[in-house]
Amino acid sequence: MASVSSSNKTTIINDPIYGFITIPNGVIFDLIQHKYFQRLRRISQMGLSYLVYPGAHHTRFQHAIGCLGVMQKALKVLVDKGVTISEEEKNGVLIAILLHDIGHGPFSHAMEHSIVEGVNHEHISLLFMESLNEEFNGSLTLAIQIFKGTYHRAFLNQLVSGQLDMDRTDYLKRDSFYTGMAEGNINTERIVAMLNVKDDELVVEEKGIYTVEKFLVARRLMYWQVYLHKTGIVAEQLITRVLKRAKELSHSGVQLHSSAALSHFLNYRIGVENIEKSLDIFSQLDDYDIISAMKEWCSHEDFVLSELSKCVIERDLLKVKIRKKPFKKSKIALHKAMLMDTYRISEDEASYFVFAGTISNQAYNYKKGGINILLNNGKIIDVVKASDQLSLKSLTKEVVKNYLCYPKVKG
Structure with missing residues (x-):
């Protein structure tokens, strides 16, 4: 039977992408140890993609731990740049990113369209978080607000769920590594290093614009070559x-x-x-x-x-x-x-x-909260307008393709 520890127990996980990731406190350690989270070790990150890319056997557990590590780096970068973030807010956003995928069912999205009706993994993730919040005596209240986007500081939600969030930042690099598709190998370190906050909104400094361009192109290529193979x-x-x-x-x-x-x-x-x-x-x-x-x-x-x-x-x-x-x-x-x-x-x-x-495939949807570039003169503009890469605008358009499946002729 799981118990909630009150210790400051910390541990280190050796991740093949980022190296050592430190579990920062006892609550997060206990959340990772919980049976709800441990289940993610048995949920494939990329469904049945290993039938195409034999190395793609990594799990939702690995992805969630990776997101935790990237978020810790992002918070340090922002604090070092003078952004005020309380310890409670740090803990809240770390828990939110850790648990953002906890509601995924077997083979990820296949479950959503078959044995449960009209229930997506985000909804189940929220139910798990609310259940854990009761068990952990309200420790997840702020994390839930950040996850739902109801907390008043928008950049915290944008770090968890946005066009340039820590979720995408991890899974592109991780999936690229395990599939062997070099096209998706984004520069996570530089993306994180270029982050900043203005008026409680997440922005990317102007010198990071080319890294963001690479991120968006990589996302488009990974969708066509891997996720939509x-x-x-x-x-x-x-x-x-x-x-x-x-x-x-x-x-x-x-x-x-x-x-x-x-x-x-x-x-x-x-x-x-x-x-x-x-x-x-x-x-x-x-x-x-x-x-x-x-x-x-x-x-x-x-x-x-x-x-x-x-x-x-x-x-x-x-x-x-x-x-x-x-x-x-x-x-x-x-x-x-x-x-x-x-x-x-x-x-x-x-x-x-x-x-x-x-x-x-739509690599960039500015209507769902775009990626804002903070220019050197203090002005904020969308990455498409800030970029001198003409092809970037085409990434905002949704490309739709049709498929037909049928049995092979056996003779």
Whole structure:
């Protein structure tokens, strides 16, 4: 049973990206030790991207600890530049960044579109933080305000959730390292060194503009080459469909082999209105539950569930085509008809294997709070206006592409 320590126990974690990261105080140490946070060791940071990039086996736990380390550096930089930040505010923002991803389910986003309905990981993260706040006697109250963006000093929330926050600063560099994609290797140290605060808003000093440009370009490249890689898209869609099919069968009375935690979410309708009651069960759910279940389901008598499970476990994925124009309905229908004829399955069953969708990439969204450059004359302007790089403006435009997935022809 977890207990809350009152000591100033500190420890050091050796991170492959930044080196030694010091855990600054007893509360943060105890939060890291808590079962809710330790679960993140069993949640992949990049879902099934390791099916494309074999090195991408790093976890949400590593990312969260990395964010903590970067945030500590950012706070030191700001304080050294004369920004007044109280010890309570420092602790609040460190806890907020540490726990910002605590609500992620198995394989990250796949869970949000399958066995829970209309519940995103940010909402679950907030529920976890509120639960921990009760357990830690109100120690997370300020962290929750910063996380929600209700605290009056905007720059603290911008450090946690903004266009140039410590979350993005860590995951771009970390994901680049573990995938081997050098295009995403941003200069985290310089980004942090260029940060400043004016009128309680986060700004970047003018001499850091080229580093910000590199950051935005790296983000665009990482999305197209890694996060939106066509094989990764197929893999995530497959695991989402595995869980949907499993839930559909469970609701029709079929008993499926799975862990107690996964069984709970397969058998009950869990949405925004009742997820809080299932929070402790959710905290027992991780990637291992899903992988273990799919290994069992590979031999299930249901054609859809078994074939989808085998696709993921054996990495025998669907074919995927990506293009700018939407695919014709007649083309999708043709692929379904071929599948229905070959395996004697219904159109509804065929829809699990033949489907179309869209992906989008917008490296910089200034409408959601842009990246402000503090010029040497004291004026503040958006990075796009401050930059002499004409291509930077194009990064503000959302690029949408269409994809079509369908089975390989086996003969």
